[in-house]
Amino acid sequence: MRESELLQHVYDTADGPTRQVPIPPGDDMAMLLVGEVPVLAAVDQVIDGRHFDLDTTPLELVGRKAVTRSLSDVAAMASHPVALLVTVALPSDFGHDRATALFDAMRETARYYECPLVGGDITLHRDASSPLVCTVTVLARPGPAGAVTRSGARSGDTLYVTGRLGGSLGPDGLGRHLTFEPRISVALGLAENLQTRLHAMIDISDGLGRDAAHLARCSGVRIEIDAARIPCADGVDWRRAASDGEDYELCFAAAGEVPSTLAGVPVTAIGRVFEPGPGTVAPVEIRVGAESIDATRLGWEHRS
Amino acid sequence: MRESELLQHVYDTADGPTRQVPIPPGDDMAMLLVGEVPVLAAVDQVIDGRHFDLDTTPLELVGRKAVTRSLSDVAAMASHPVALLVTVALPSDFGHDRATALFDAMRETARYYECPLVGGDITLHRDASSPLVCTVTVLARPGPAGAVTRSGARSGDTLYVTGRLGGSLGPDGLGRHLTFEPRISVALGLAENLQTRLHAMIDISDGLGRDAAHLARCSGVRIEIDAARIPCADGVDWRRAASDGEDYELCFAAAGEVPSTLAGVPVTAIGRVFEPGPGTVAPVEIRVGAESIDATRLGWEHRS
Numbered sequence: 001m002r003e004s005e006l007l008q009h010v011y012d013t014a015d016g017p018t019r020q021v022p023i024p025p026g027d028d029m030a031m032l033l034v035g036e037v038p039v040l041a042a043v044d045q046v047i048d049g050r051h052f053d054l055d056t057t058p059l060e061l062v063g064r065k066a067v068t069r070s071l072s073d074v075a076a077m078a079s080h081p082v083a084l085l086v087t088v089a090l091p092s093d094f095g096h097d098r099a100t101a102l103f104d105a106m107r108e109t110a111r112y113y114e115c116p117l118v119g120g121d122i123t124l125h126r127d128a129s130s131p132l133v134c135t136v137t138v139l140a141r142p143g144p145a146g147a148v149t150r151s152g153a154r155s156g157d158t159l160y161v162t163g164r165l166g167g168s169l170g171p172d173g174l175g176r177h178l179t180f181e182p183r184i185s186v187a188l189g190l191a192e193n194l195q196t197r198l199h200a201m202i203d204i205s206d207g208l209g210r211d212a213a214h215l216a217r218c219s220g221v222r223i224e225i226d227a228a229r230i231p232c233a234d235g236v237d238w239r240r241a242a243s244d245g246e247d248y249e250l251c252f253a254a255a256g257e258v259p260s261t262l263a264g265v266p267v268t269a270i271g272r273v274f275e276p277g278p279g280t281v282a283p284v285e286i287r288v289g290a291e292s293i294d295a296t297r298l299g300w301e302h303r304s
Numbered sequence: 305m306r307e308s309e310l311l312q313h314v315y316d317t318a319d320g321p322t323r324q325v326p327i328p329p330g331d332d333m334a335m336l337l338v339g340e341v342p343v344l345a346a347v348d349q350v351i352d353g354r355h356f357d358l359d360t361t362p363l364e365l366v367g368r369k370a371v372t373r374s375l376s377d378v379a380a381m382a383s384h385p386v387a388l389l390v391t392v393a394l395p396s397d398f399g400h401d402r403a404t405a406l407f408d409a410m411r412e413t414a415r416y417y418e419c420p421l422v423g424g425d426i427t428l429h430r431d432a433s434s435p436l437v438c439t440v441t442v443l444a445r446p447g448p449a450g451a452v453t454r455s456g457a458r459s460g461d462t463l464y465v466t467g468r469l470g471g472s473l474g475p476d477g478l479g480r481h482l483t484f485e486p487r488i489s490v491a492l493g494l495a496e497n498l499q500t501r502l503h504a505m506i507d508i509s510d511g512l513g514r515d516a517a518h519l520a521r522c523s524g525v526r527i528e529i530d531a532a533r534i535p536c537a538d539g540v541d542w543r544r545a546a547s548d549g550e551d552y553e554l555c556f557a558a559a560g561e562v563p564s565t566l567a568g569v570p571v572t573a574i575g576r577v578f579e580p581g582p583g584t585v586a587p588v589e590i591r592v593g594a595e596s597i598d599a600t601r602l603g604w605e606h607r608s
Contacts, residue, residue: 006400006403006407007426009404014411029423032386032387032420032443034338037341041422049429049431089349099313103313103314116336118329119347120314121314124354126353126354131431135347135349137389139345
């Protein structure tokens, strides 16, 4: 059983866009109408042994990551976070102090990003051997350019990324994948600045190659990335920068002028968007000199 | 470590009511403002070995119950369901067909109650021995009497319950706790009919005694229930009807005339609301002839 097939089942059997749900599941967040007001919503989960290792990761960082991953989805829609709801299922011997420390880390992270916790549940597993499961539901409202989806990129756009990519998961399991800053301010700054010229956006969780391919497929376009332009984290080459996951930076397609820095974060043009020609090999190709590489083959099957 | 103490920590450390979150966590649902529009939200989880037993419960009923529990919270606020988001964490050997059957049961139940699924995640545990965990987040909008909380009961009100109580958990683990009808239509009918006379409401999950006590404490009142008036399910005496949990019927306090049936469901007056006098022994007392019993001692520490 492959997880990606299960998730595909979730999306394939969802209803298409309706008046009540103008953006159905499958993007970073869905959008629904409450009365006539648009509300964005998404849910995500992190599990011990899959998304982090409790033996080596401080509880505070587990709680922080559960929340910041969801806030990164809000950034990807160029939207404002509004509220969070969390659940925690704990091994039966987890202990009161550790349980409250984990919960407090989630709430403090939520507060820091001005996104109050409005619901929570803590339950114990029957056994001590059952793993910690955290879920986070995030609610948001559209930013100054509306809810920016993955599906609006068009031929002639330039492709950009924020920050620097690669190496977020350290050899000890720690690293930037636990401490990253969700790019909410950058996304809202872009939306304010570019308005309708901000055509499509996604956050990089699976790796640049795979996430750019999600964006290309949803938009029905082809993307070429110039390997030499990819902004790499220290000690990381372009290949890892394009394939490592959990950067939680933004990748977006836009037309016209784009600021080179926003909220102190570099914004780098790395590629171009084209019509999907009849000879298209892959939705995203990375150009390295005269060579062209299928970027979707660089990504990884996601820790998350 | 007691679960109830952990949940108390969640509520105690939540912010009080604010302009942005007029109803904070601690009621059946919280209420927040998105722009100026009120949105209700709540999250809940069900875990194999705690809330159901996968060995004896059909998957379809597990998925159904995960969703209907959350819809019962919407009914308790006399509100309209708007959307659901669900997560499923599965043992690694669960199998594709069973995973999609579980998910489909959740989606079909959501559709049946006109509450579309707008977000979902399915993840595998690392091990085959780790338990199934489902979470459901539900969003709602206030009904015709606004969002009805637990805290508006006042001296002089009459206390009512819908349906018949007790015996929802059969000796084989099956029974009404899996197949109950969330009382959304009844709740909206009451709200339409009573408007501002519908003062406070809760759904019965912990048992009538304990849930009436939640309502009494939140409202700062004392409640007397007449044992002879409690509507009991077949083969159940008043003591079990007042203490068994997972009825998912409504318990509410209202002033003036109340219909005796709504949407085909009986509505029964079972008690009265008083000022909490200086000699008050318990927030809820059950009168049996000349005797008076502390109703909070009848309830159970919740399967859920």
